[in-house]
Amino acid sequence: MTKKAANKSSRRAAPEAAPADLPTMVEVPKPAAGSYDPTRPLSKNTLLQHQVRHFQLLEQTLPRDRRSGHDHRRIVTEGDAAEYLRKMTAMLHPQEAAPTKVSAAPSGPGKDE
C-alpha cells in the first residue's frame, strides 16, 4: 500500500466527531444603573395600590390577633407596599418553603383521547 493510500485509508477509518448540539446563545442586557427605586410613589402604580387594598380588606376579616399591626398610613411607596405585603403573605402562606408534590397520576383522560 502506498503512503498516500495508507493516509487515505486512515482518514476514512477515523470516526468523525458528532457536531455538538448546542443552543444559540443570546445576550440579554441588564437594566441601566439607577433603575431600582423602591421610593417610587405608590400613587403611580394602580395595580400595586389595589393589591395593597385587597390585603387590607382581607385583614379586616381576620381575628385581631392575626392582623399585621401595620400602620397603613405609612404605605406610600413601592418599598412600603412590599414590606406590608411581605408581612401579610408570610402570615397567609407560612409553608412557602414546602417542596412541591410530584403528581403520581398517570396521563390524564384528555391525553388518552
Place this chain on the structure above:
Amino acid sequence: MSVGFDNLKHIVVLMMENRSFDHMLGGLHAVDSRINGLTGNETNPDTTGEPAKVQAQAEFQSQLDPDPDHHFPAVHKQLFDGTPGPPAVPAMQGFVKSYWDQQNDVNHSRKILYYFKPSDLPVLTTLALKFAVFNGWFSSIPGPTICNRAFAHYGTSFGSVGMNPFVINKPYRSIYDRMLDAGRTAKLYYYDAASSTMEVVNLLSNQPRVFGTYSQFLGDCKSGSLPDYSFIEPNYSDHPGDGGGQLLATDQHPDHNIRAGEIFIASIYNAIFGNPDLWKSTLLLVVYDEHGGIYDHVPPPACVADDTPASAADTGIGVPFAFDRLGVRVPAILISPWIKKATVIPGPEDAADGRVFEHASIPATVAKCFLAPDDNRSPREKNASTFLDLLSDTMRRNSDCPLFHVN
C-alpha cells in the same frame, strides 16, 4: 394528537403585565410579514385633530408616566372613540385622546403609540421568531388586571370588569382546584413574599397550599419536580431582597424597567431548557394580562357572552357589559421543542384560517390536557380555543433553540 402531545407532562404559563402586542412585537412585522404587527403607517388622532403616527421610540423606563389608564371606561374610549353609530367594530382610534385625558399634554399623549424595535427586546423577539407567536391572543375583557387574570385562573371574572376583589357567585372552581381534586398537581408561583400574588382574596386566603415561590420554581425545574400545571407571577415591585440586595420589578408594568422583565422571562425559559427531561415534556406560554392602555391596531372581536354581566353602574360607561367582546390584543408566545420553528398562528386578519385566543384558553387547555370533560365551567372557558394542536411530531435539536445569557 401528536408525538409532542404524547410527551407532554407539564404546562407552564408566565403572565406579564400591561403591554400591548404592537407595543412589544409590532416591529416584527418588518422581520416576518406574517406577524400582524405594524407597517409604520398606523395613526391615531391627537386632541388637535392631527394624526399621530406609531414610532419605534419606546423606552425601557420613565416614558409612560403617568401609567396609562386601562380601566373599563378608558379602554372603551380607546376602542370606540371615533366609531360611527352604535359601537360595532372598534375603530381603535381613541388611544392618544385617552392618554391626553391624564395629563392634558399633547406631545406626551402621542407616546402611547410608541413601540419597541425588535433589537430592544432580544428575549421576546427571539422566542417569538424561534417558536410560535399568536397574532390573535386577546385579553379577556377590555379592562384592567384583576378581572383579566381571573379568566386565566377561573375561566371567568364572575361579572367583574374592575379591580375590586370579586365575589365568586357561580360554582366555577379555579383550575388549580380542579387539578388537585383530580389527583393532578398545580401550583401558582409568586415571586416572593414582598411581591406576593394578585390572587389574594380568593386563592391565597382560601388555598395557600396552591402557592409556591419563584425560587421554588427554579428548584423544582432543577430537581424535576415541576407540577403538571404551573402559573408564574413576576415581581410586582422594586424592593430589597430577603438577604439584602436590590430586586427590580420584573412585571414590565409601567413604569417598571422593561429589561428587568426580559431577564425574568429568560430565567423561566432557561430553567426549563436547562433540564433536558423537562424541556422535552413542557409547554411554556408567555402572555400578558392586558394592554395597559397602550396602542394596538387590531380590533378585539366579539365573543361568546359569559353568564354574569356587569351592570351599567359597574362598567362606568352607562351601559351594561355582557362579556361578549374581548379586550385588546396582547403578546403571546408558545414555547416547546415540539413547536415548528417560526410558527405564526394567524388571527382575525386571516378570514379563512384565523384563530382567536384569550385568557380562558389557558384553563381550557390545561383541562383538555389533564382532566376529564367537565360541563361545570363558564361559557367563555367552554368556548375558548385551545393550543395543544400546535405541538408537532418532530422535536427540534438544541442547536435550533436559544439559551439566554445576561451580560
